[in-house]
Amino acid sequence: EPVSVEDLFTALHRHIEAGEFPQAVKVADQVLAAxxxxxxxxxxxxxxxxxxxxxxxxxxxxxxxxxxxIDLSYYKAYCYYRQNKLQEALDILNGQEETAAVLQLESQIYYRLGRMNDCMSSYEKLQKFKVDSIDLKINIIAALVAGGRASEVQVAMKAQKVDLTTRALRDTRSFELAYNSACTLIENKKYSEAKEQLDLAKRIGKEELMVEDYAEDEIEYELAPVSVQLAYVQQLQGQTQEAMETYANMINKKSGDPSSLAVATTNLISIKGTKDVADGLRKLDRLVEKSTAPNQLQLIESLEFKLSSRQKEALYSARVLLLLHANKIDQGTRVGQWAAWYVSRQCVSCFTSSCSSCERKEGPES
Incomplete structure (x- = not known):
């Protein structure tokens, strides 16, 4: 017998509550047929x-x-955001009513685009909605750190009634909050405190993943960002041998997400310097797509929107230096010139963003 629309919506609600989304789509289609x-x-x-x-x-x-x-523009913008079509997503949101959802999505788009001041502006507008979300607070810390404003984190979190002391973080038991707080401490050169909070983040993360029955290698993969940051703290404190071992182990076992492996590779090269230039170039080659344009660097897709501008700059610089030490002077110079344009989107001749005579959207080769 035909099922009533009311019964279909009851089934639809049940599937959504259970997280059975493919089944929810089928029932939604049945509703739309009726x-x-x-x-x-x-x-x-x-x-x-x-x-x-x-x-x-x-x-x-x-x-x-x-x-x-039906206005589905927000969902359309979100889909574009998930597909890394960031400018298209932003264009759709422009002119939309500034709801809490729109502002949060806008801030995430700005973050991926590296426009940290715009990102923080969206977060400031969110204050009037009084959104009490730990994820939002974590994102605010990340944006301030990425924007070179780590010194403002404590004041911002005090306004949000968030205590970033290690003792308070231990009670909060938020892996992401402890991790991002540690990144703030690194930027502020408080390395011992940063190590404490990174150790805490690793312990919390491991406990949570063990409860979810993750295998040891899966846990190692998920916590790779913390491991890389711990090695970076060791590097900054002069414990270069320990840091090198962590970086090399992660790279050789591929026991981390692409962005963690990219950071580990760049940091390892920075420690080794001119030792084993060929090996360093091989490691960097794994992070770069083959570009149709000569002397240009194109990161693999999984990195393009995951690394910050500072991380990309460090990676490009490492490649240029290795090329120069390999006596590939011409290639190193051209790649360096392109990388400078790519990072800053500025004219590589006069380094201004408004040079009409020599700035080109296609890069310095044009």
Whole structure:
């Protein structure tokens, strides 16, 4: 017998509550077959696709609903954000009403674009909504650190009623909060305190992952960012041998996400200097796509939007220096020139952002 729309929505709600998003999509389609254009069913279908990491299908559902009087622009912007089509996502959000959801998405887009001042501006506008979210506070710390404003973190977190002492973080039991707080301490050259909080983050993270039945190698992979930062603290404190062992072990075992491996590779090269130049270039080659344009660097897709501008600059600098030490002077000079333009998006001749005579969007080769 035909199922009523009310019963279908009951089933849809049950699937969503259980996190069964593919099934939710099927039921949403049944609702739309019985009641074409139902706004709630359309929204449920789009969100269920997003929750299933099927952003292409979500965008297709949004396009299919374009003739309906339903505003799905936020979801469209979010899909573009997930696909790293950041400028397209930002263009959609421009002109939207500044709701809490819109401002949070906008801030995340600015963060990935490296526009930290704009990112913080969005977070400041969020204050009026009084969003009490630990994730939001973690993101604010990350944005301030990435924007070179680590000295402002304590004041910002005090306003958010967040205590960043190691004792308080131990009670909070937030892996991300402890990790980001440690990054702040590193920027402020408080290395011993940073190590304490990184050790705490690693312990909390390991305990949480063990509860979720992660295997040892999976735990090692998930906590790679913490391991790299701990090695970096050792490097800064002059414990270079210990740091080198951590970096080399992670790179050889590939026991980390792409961005952690990229940071470990760059830091290892910075310690080794001119020793084994060929090996250093081979390691860096794993992080770079083959570009159709000569002398240009194009990071592999998994790194392009994961590394900060400072991290990219360090990686490019390491490659240029190794090329020069390998007596590849011409290639090193050209790659260095391109990298300087890429990082700053400025004219590599006069280093101003408004030079109409020599700045080119395609890079210095043009």
């Amino acid at each position: 009641s074409p254009g139902d706004e709630d069913a359309v929204r449920c279908k789009v969100v269920a696709h997003i929750k299933s990491d099927a952003t292409d299908k979500a965008l297709a559902a949004i396009r299919a609903a374009e003739r309906l009087p």
